[in-house]
Amino acid sequence: MVVRGFHGSASALAKKHPKQVKKENLARRASRLAEYESSKPSPIVSRHTSFFDTLQTPASAYNSGQHLYQHFLNENDQRILFEQTPRDTVEKNHLAAVGGVDDALKHEQEKIETLQKIISLQNGNAKAVQLWNIQKAVDWFKQSDGDTGSPEVQAAILTVRIHNLHSHLQQHSKDKHNQRQLRTMVHKRAKMLRYLKTKDLSRYNTCLDQLGLEARAVEGEITL
Numbered sequence: 001m002v003v004r005g006f007h008g009s010a011s012a013l014a015k016k017h018p019k020q021v022k023k024e025n026l027a028r029r030a031s032r033l034a035e036y037e038s039s040k041p042s043p044i045v046s047r048h049t050s051f052f053d054t055l056q057t058p059a060s061a062y063n064s065g066q067h068l069y070q071h072f073l074n075e076n077d078q079r080i081l082f083e084q085t086p087r088d089t090v091e092k093n094h095l096a097a098v099g100g101v102d103d104a105l106k107h108e109q110e111k112i113e114t115l116q117k118i119i120s121l122q123n124g125n126a127k128a129v130q131l132w133n134i135q136k137a138v139d140w141f142k143q144s145d146g147d148t149g150s151p152e153v154q155a156a157i158l159t160v161r162i163h164n165l166h167s168h169l170q171q172h173s174k175d176k177h178n179q180r181q182l183r184t185m186v187h188k189r190a191k192m193l194r195y196l197k198t199k200d201l202s203r204y205n206t207c208l209d210q211l212g213l214e215a216r217a218v219e220g221e222i223t224l
Contacts, residue, residue: 043186043222044166046159046212051140055133055160057167061121068121070128072135082112126164133160141210151196152207158189159211183224190218 016024046052061068069078086108089095095104117123121132137156138148147153165182169175193213197204208215 041214041217043190043217043224044162044182046163049210049212051137051156051210052212054136054140056121056129058124058126058129061124061129061132064122067116068132069116070119070121070124070132072132073119082116086112130160130164133164141207151192151199152203155189155192155196155207155211158185158192161185162189186224187222190222193218 056064056068067078073081086105089108090101090104095107121128124132134157137160138153141150141152141156142148143150143152162182162185165178165185169178169182172178193204193207196207208218
């Protein structure tokens with residue numbers, strides 16, 4: 001019978017030095033922290049939600065087949081301005097006495113068509129489009145008629161401005177002034193949303209969902 005000896009090595013059986021254990025633990029902790037930070041959602045770019053379907057860009061406004069107008073004209077304003085006003089003008093100024101009602105209305109309609117082109121969002125600049133989007137944000141998030149100051153509305157307005165400025169910086173990366181403005185607005189929105197969380201958690205979660213933001217994007221330390 002062959003008796004085999006017991007083989008072992010000191011290095012395999014020796015315990016790790018406490019300093020080595022601590023070093024490995026710190027390395028694992030740093031790795032987990034780096035992984036956590038890399039998975040953190042962007043505090044600038046939101047995921048797409050139904051709210052963003054209501055907004056326009058200069059390109060989409062120009063190519064839109066819809067009748068979109070600047071200066072916050074609602075449907076009632078458009079009806080009064082484009083339909084009722086021509087008839088009232090013809091009637092009050094007796095314009096039909098010369099060529100008849102149809103000719104007078106046709107002449108007024110030509111003026112209306114010119115006005116529509118002037119105030120059309122299709123012919124507006126980037127600033128006009130942003131103002132139009134801000135009004136849409138107010139309409140979407142307002143808590144009651146006339147509400148422009150609730151945390152939801154203010155956060156939505158800031159989101160519109162943040163996305164607009166972020167788009168600008170994608171093309172003008174050396175614009176340091178607007179980079180600072182972007183950071184300021186991102187932190188201001190986060191502060192507004194954290195305030196909303198302390199007031200009403202349900203409204204906070206609803207607002208985050210509609211803005212396409214994750215809680216981690218507005219809570220804790222925000223780095224840009």
